[in-house]
Amino acid sequence: MSAPSNAAPEGKNASVKPEKRLITDEELASLPRSGLLRRLAALLYDMFLVGGIWVTCGFILLMLYGLVGDNTSEIVDGAIQTSPVLSFLQLIMMVSTVTAFYLWFWRRTGQTLGMIAWRIRVINTDNQPVTVRQGLVRFYLAWPAFWLAGLGYLWMYIDKQGDAIHEKLSDTKTVLLPKHTRPF
Numbered sequence: 001m002s003a004p005s006n007a008a009p010e011g012k013n014a015s016v017k018p019e020k021r022l023i024t025d026e027e028l029a030s031l032p033r034s035g036l037l038r039r040l041a042a043l044l045y046d047m048f049l050v051g052g053i054w055v056t057c058g059f060i061l062l063m064l065y066g067l068v069g070d071n072t073s074e075i076v077d078g079a080i081q082t083s084p085v086l087s088f089l090q091l092i093m094m095v096s097t098v099t100a101f102y103l104w105f106w107r108r109t110g111q112t113l114g115m116i117a118w119r120i121r122v123i124n125t126d127n128q129p130v131t132v133r134q135g136l137v138r139f140y141l142a143w144p145a146f147w148l149a150g151l152g153y154l155w156m157y158i159d160k161q162g163d164a165i166h167e168k169l170s171d172t173k174t175v176l177l178p179k180h181t182r183p184f
Helices: 027-029 036-068 084-106 115-118 134-145 151-157 165-170
Strands: 075-078 079-081 119-122 172-176
Touching: 036 084, 036 115, 036 119, 036 134, 036 151, 084 134, 084 151, 134 151, 134 165, 165 172
Parallel strands: none
Antiparallel strands: 075 079, 119 172
């Protein structure tokens, strides 16, 4: 049995794709920051996943609340009026699931599924995985950074390293991965 050949295929149209591999620590430290459009595209991808999680958890919450609570939802003037307790439970469910989604992915690989598609990764400024504290600070400061006319994200164009304001405050960064990098 012969060993596989690493030689390039012969012929006019033969092209060699670089092998997908994990990135080294030295390469990770030298990566450039990701641009704003790439980050927003990854966020859009992730929102589809989070929306699916919310629908599933919301269905389970409504089913359980209907079994044990007073489910007196009704339509008043064309708007659905629900119990304040149910509305509060839905808010808690939505905030906790989206927080868990991002923290789990950022702690595990530094990438959500949208970030994998757009080849970006979140790491701390020491090029290590994000800690729970850093992830929570980053996540909860990213919301006002986005909803206040995007000013926290536009900070990227002022900052010398290209970090958004929530990244500065959480000691994290979002880097652009080379094409040859395996996601995990």
